[in-house]
Amino acid sequence: MDIYKFLEQVKSGEMQLDAAAEILKNLPYEDLDFAKLDHHRHFRSGFGEVVFCQGKSIEHLTEIYRRFYMHDTNVLGTRASREQYEEVKKVVDCVTYDPLSRILSVEKEKQEKKGLVAVCTGGTADLFVAEEAARTAEFFGSNVVRVYDVGVAGIHRLFSKLEDIRKANCIVAVAGMEGALGGVLAGLVDKPVIAVPTSVGYGTSFGGVSALLTMLNSCAEGLAVVNIDNGFGAGYMATQINRLCKD
Amino acid sequence: MDIYKFLEQVKSGEMQLDAAAEILKNLPYEDLDFAKLDHHRHFRSGFGEVVFCQGKSIEHLTEIYRRFYMHDTNVLGTRASREQYEEVKKVVDCVTYDPLSRILSVEKEKQEKKGLVAVCTGGTADLFVAEEAARTAEFFGSNVVRVYDVGVAGIHRLFSKLEDIRKANCIVAVAGMEGALGGVLAGLVDKPVIAVPTSVGYGTSFGGVSALLTMLNSCAEGLAVVNIDNGFGAGYMATQINRLCKD
Amino acid sequence: MDIYKFLEQVKSGEMQLDAAAEILKNLPYEDLDFAKLDHHRHFRSGFGEVVFCQGKSIEHLTEIYRRFYMHDTNVLGTRASREQYEEVKKVVDCVTYDPLSRILSVEKEKQEKKGLVAVCTGGTADLFVAEEAARTAEFFGSNVVRVYDVGVAGIHRLFSKLEDIRKANCIVAVAGMEGALGGVLAGLVDKPVIAVPTSVGYGTSFGGVSALLTMLNSCAEGLAVVNIDNGFGAGYMATQINRLCKD
Amino acid sequence: MDIYKFLEQVKSGEMQLDAAAEILKNLPYEDLDFAKLDHHRHFRSGFGEVVFCQGKSIEHLTEIYRRFYMHDTNVLGTRASREQYEEVKKVVDCVTYDPLSRILSVEKEKQEKKGLVAVCTGGTADLFVAEEAARTAEFFGSNVVRVYDVGVAGIHRLFSKLEDIRKANCIVAVAGMEGALGGVLAGLVDKPVIAVPTSVGYGTSFGGVSALLTMLNSCAEGLAVVNIDNGFGAGYMATQINRLCKD
Amino acid sequence: MDIYKFLEQVKSGEMQLDAAAEILKNLPYEDLDFAKLDHHRHFRSGFGEVVFCQGKSIEHLTEIYRRFYMHDTNVLGTRASREQYEEVKKVVDCVTYDPLSRILSVEKEKQEKKGLVAVCTGGTADLFVAEEAARTAEFFGSNVVRVYDVGVAGIHRLFSKLEDIRKANCIVAVAGMEGALGGVLAGLVDKPVIAVPTSVGYGTSFGGVSALLTMLNSCAEGLAVVNIDNGFGAGYMATQINRLCKD
Amino acid sequence: MDIYKFLEQVKSGEMQLDAAAEILKNLPYEDLDFAKLDHHRHFRSGFGEVVFCQGKSIEHLTEIYRRFYMHDTNVLGTRASREQYEEVKKVVDCVTYDPLSRILSVEKEKQEKKGLVAVCTGGTADLFVAEEAARTAEFFGSNVVRVYDVGVAGIHRLFSKLEDIRKANCIVAVAGMEGALGGVLAGLVDKPVIAVPTSVGYGTSFGGVSALLTMLNSCAEGLAVVNIDNGFGAGYMATQINRLCKD
């Protein structure tokens, strides 16, 4: 909304006072009663819509996807169950589902991809989070290189892949258990690293808290952290950074 | 090190085997016995040197600054005490000290500044962390806009400053107590937000843990978090992101 | 019990010493052996009876509802399972059940509703707690306005509803994850806000602890907190406050 | 701001577009650069201004009090040190200081008091928090009855004071260590109880966490909790509730 | 073992050196390889044998019961499942099982009961723990009075039962959620109180930690605490105390 | 108070209604405004008065001791500072102070001692807690045997003292760090053991939490626990148990 244009329309009488008052009070979103859909977000941020599927009832989720579909909006659903997928598919048949990352997405128009984001993991058990990060970054228009199972317990595995990783504009480091991958990577590259602790582990890993603390306490510069298992958040922010780049 | 050039020198006999073996074993840093100084880091990363001053003895710290000074390296020291400043000044007289951020820096050559980083705080008690972030970003070559005391308890204060904030390539959100500023900002801007929880508060703020959890659990996209009171880490990463930008 | 009336009856001999001693020792409740039913509570507090159903055996729960029913007492059961509902229904057929809030209630006489309580949520996943709060407030005689999915990650959604919220005498703010809704609301309205953290989230939300800490550490005045997921407690206290109001 | 009046002024040309745009962007507060003062708050909420003194520099704090003083605003400062008091007094000589509650206040015009708030404590060590609550409630216009040292370890002491407590519109229950006072009070009165855990105790009291958990888990209805040692928050909310009352 | 008698037998040659060495090395227990059974314990402590059934395999558990049965030892098994009961019953048919307390016991000779232990609970959901305490105390020879559902949220219920409770030599106070019953009881009686926190509750009850902390921080004298849900431990220690009594 | 005697006096007119009403409302304690003194407690429980000195102001503490002194009551003050001692001594000159246990006591009439309580510690650093327990037990009339520095890291030291320990009616086990002493003792004696975790240790001892958890999780029967460093509580309860004994 251009404030001056709006005020001029008010001044000229082009816009009625009641309508103007309404505009000042409301922002353009659609109210489904149980959920507010923001159709203008894609326009504002250059990103599509995101839905956190976990815990949403089938009825609500199906209605949300149907509405976005009617507005030709790309949608990225996270933490969707297979059951949710099967029900949404009945209504929006172009929806696709990846069981590893649990992403439930509708892409009406494929976005051109640019730049490069590297997604690395400490172990193979971290893949479900890494794939959420990688697919989120791809959905929003980033090229992605995947470098999996390069944890610090066998650090020579990481070194042989460093050249690939250094080409990226932003690195996502996914690790559970001790979670040292993020700090080691930040010490070896010059680009920002987004670290994602995972809930992989047992005993004192405390569902990812150990890895989280390791990452927050890293002595290496250029490292920030997102919530445990939040591959989506890391992939999203990596894309924001990747988009800022010169090419 | 160019691997091919190195190998050709070995092959041609230009380089002795012993020397080559030595090179393969060692990387170029200077060993002070109690600390390893990395003189090539500035070259590798495009950033100067950083020293974590807290807990270092006067003797060690003074020696570290003297060595860097001799190599014409810019140095940013964090968490320095006034006493440390006074002792280092006796040896390196161009050192400067800011008591609020506790930064102890030597800048032999001023860097040209580019782009824009916004540093915001929830309250005035968060300034000591915010200034560490802002001065770190400036030291490494970013322009910085400071937007202080705009916490969510009086959210209209934040809105009147939004236009300024939105011009930045990266936002640093510094907040203690409930720590909601980071999430609210990430919902209002399209650029990456680096959130810094502060130890400001009492009772269940648990020295910043409450703010940290708020930030990690934000529903807004485009937010990552650094350690409690780690203004330096946020300022550094914000600069990495700012440098990636087109202009 | 009027102390003077009681003493006069003792003095006049109207009341036997044994009976008087008994009265001094016992208060009027009914002992089911496994549970003490307090039939005078409605009289004392102006509220009906409340039963915490979770963990109670079918036999005990059925017996409790039957007794209250015989005494013509309204009952609000919380955290009831569908199985409990089906068994109680066999004995007290006017019982009703809401699967979202898990409230199992008997209302023999509909209470007239007065005043206004607003129940707000951060997301749609918080509805199960919000509905417990809203239905509790209604059961005890408050009008309720529901304002759902207005979390701070998209704060414009909240602003368009502020006018409705400000009409209430007391606001219940229900939010999981970062839990910032309570503090933001308290900063925007002049009425007391009762914040309810929910267990919605993952990773460092720690089953609602993150939201709880956010709410306890809010810088906004006029905010108090109840236990995680305790919609009932918030709805009850909101009604106590609403009842105090002039109209 | 009356939206219609504003729009009509724009339409009639009475207000310039530039001025109108400015109004839409800014809300009326004063920017001290390090702090935003909100002079209209008293008008909006019917309450005076509050300043969290702890951690603020003498310069900032003195300037804040001076400005409010110039605008004839009553100010309640919390967690002030004696040193802060002595410095502020040099600039605003009508400021008063209570060392127990650490309240530093300026009351230009005495408010008429109404209704009744009861402030109760478990022990005598909780008085510093209770006085913060009581004086806050008085500052904002409530009559207050103090009922101190009535903890549950000697529950007969509480019972002899119940009659006084029951006259209040709202009860503030302040307790450390086991913190059971809040729940016991809520079971004995029909009015809302705001419980304040205190940091009084040792060992597993964990600086008030034990009392906080006790209060959050109370089985009694009509109880909500504020942060550890937050007497101010409880006194403020008790006044909000007290003001809602019929007389 | 009487040391002097033993030494005299060695001196007199009544006991061979090898046998004596063996005796000094071993104490009289039976080694089942996976478990050490102590047949003399009953003799030493005046108590029967106790088996922690949870997590034991059917094979191991059955063998343990069979051996004790063969030695005519009374056995009290705790935390037994119904499946374990059914399997043990095939081998030791006089075994009995109580599904509420999950006690699996063999009593070959009924013990005469003496003294009095009171077992109290805050709510009806705490019964599974209270019954473990009560039945343990009875198994080891105490008379038990049960006083259930007398929690502090409705403290008048407790007062009407005080006379019964005060007759006991030792009181077991079982409570979940806020867990205040232990402290209130200790303030009202002169006998030792053993408090048992239960895992009953939700949210910040943290599986009994809230109740545990309340009990540990009680200001009342004469209160000690056992592990969460450890009804057995409380019943056992209550009996030790009860046995010390004059009658 | 004998209920029947009271009622008869009411009936006979011997007691005025006003006086009777007053009696029913108040229990016999003295109200100092900031503290309630219970002069009848000694009579009711057979124990003297206890004052928790820590955090009490000199004025309050002195007044409390003076009043008890005037009523000829023995007083045991815990966690008193030397400064408090010196001020109280000015008013009540028969007060005595033990700097190790920090007990500040007035004993007008020496109690005859009976039975036996054993107080054991793991190390010498635990003595400050052990002495609080031992002197409390002695104050309230128990004989005490002290067995110090017998921790499980050198378990032979404990065994040589077992005979002494086994003579006691109740054992107090005081230990910090790993805190295993309580469980080992309970496995070796047949009398109730009250375990006191101490804050002695560093790192993961977490101020006594490690020792507390060890004690709560002991597999040995006949063990209950009090708060960290709560020597007083253990000594008090040990005396309650010791008093129950036959001789």
Place this chain on the structure above:
Amino acid sequence: MDIYKFLEQVKSGEMQLDAAAEILKNLPYEDLDFAKLDHHRHFRSGFGEVVFCQGKSIEHLTEIYRRFYMHDTNVLGTRASREQYEEVKKVVDCVTYDPLSRILSVEKEKQEKKGLVAVCTGGTADLFVAEEAARTAEFFGSNVVRVYDVGVAGIHRLFSKLEDIRKANCIVAVAGMEGALGGVLAGLVDKPVIAVPTSVGYGTSFGGVSALLTMLNSCAEGLAVVNIDNGFGAGYMATQINRLCKD
């Protein structure tokens, strides 16, 4: 890789520059894309390969075992499910599975065993962890003596086995609940003790955290700790130590 030999081959032209560059960049492992297999590890460390089976998909796990099998490598898989065993067996039929320790191993050539490791447990419920430790130590070539159910609650059981334990070069102490076994053993033997806390227990055992803290805070010298339930880690390190021994 012998650096000098490598450099001489480069110098002599025996090795092509491209090949040499490749060697410098890569270390000899096989890349399965989802997992990096290190076939030279056995050679480097004298140990076989270890696979953490938990959480690995059947496809990935089967492929990993197949590859190792093809390279004639012994494999020790930990935390394997029976289902995983059955699927791997279809491909590698010499695989064996132990359901108690959940070890899934392939031993192509039996290793000669040497030295002695003692594996002790506090209770029978700790066997699943102890067996993981014992079988790991045996797999890597240690003789193992098992001493089970010798916890400190009945410490005489431990003493009768001390002679056996003292023969070992390294002791593994496995215990849940209070976890005191490790410290008691370290006080009784002169060899290094590796303590393994187990998740056995309930209530405040917090899934093994209580036992972990006990072990970390032991006053006995010669004790180090591994993660909760990490029998594998203890068995591996015990073997490393056992191998260092003279015979």
Place this chain on the structure above:
Amino acid sequence: MDIYKFLEQVKSGEMQLDAAAEILKNLPYEDLDFAKLDHHRHFRSGFGEVVFCQGKSIEHLTEIYRRFYMHDTNVLGTRASREQYEEVKKVVDCVTYDPLSRILSVEKEKQEKKGLVAVCTGGTADLFVAEEAARTAEFFGSNVVRVYDVGVAGIHRLFSKLEDIRKANCIVAVAGMEGALGGVLAGLVDKPVIAVPTSVGYGTSFGGVSALLTMLNSCAEGLAVVNIDNGFGAGYMATQINRLCKD
């Protein structure tokens, strides 16, 4: 004590029954009342005596050193203050003190050193713990190589020192903050690694808990952990392992 020899002496009458009974009851240690000194420990374990100085009174500490000195025993005191040193020196003038490690030792006869232990640190702030480990290992007879400031944030520094580290029989890895050094080292060497978390750090380092968790959750084999800042414990166990070695 040789059991057979003892028994023969009893049999032959060479030893009186009373004396024999005494021997069976007591182990040879000296009882100072406040501390038990074990003069035979050096004989049993081949190690000298250790005293934990922190928290011990000057009187107790001085007496302990004096007694050991009289028995010609070497003593290693840990966590001693300079004040303690100065007082002990007055009595035992050959005592030496190192202010960095806070070790207060008496070495009457220098032990010959053997084998090799490597002590590594992540940063220079960890030196106070590393020196405690190194000096402990030297005191008990190990050669020590110190490799300081080789943390993973600049991992090339570690690699250039690997050759030195690999020569040791046991490695002590000392690190605060993220604490990743232990796991990285264990992945690079074949010898047992004892990891020591330090309390160095701020914010979420939680006084060393973050580093502790990292170490416990390491995926690398051959790593065990001691308490936070427990350099002594690591140095002691490293020596135990070093002594087992062939040369």
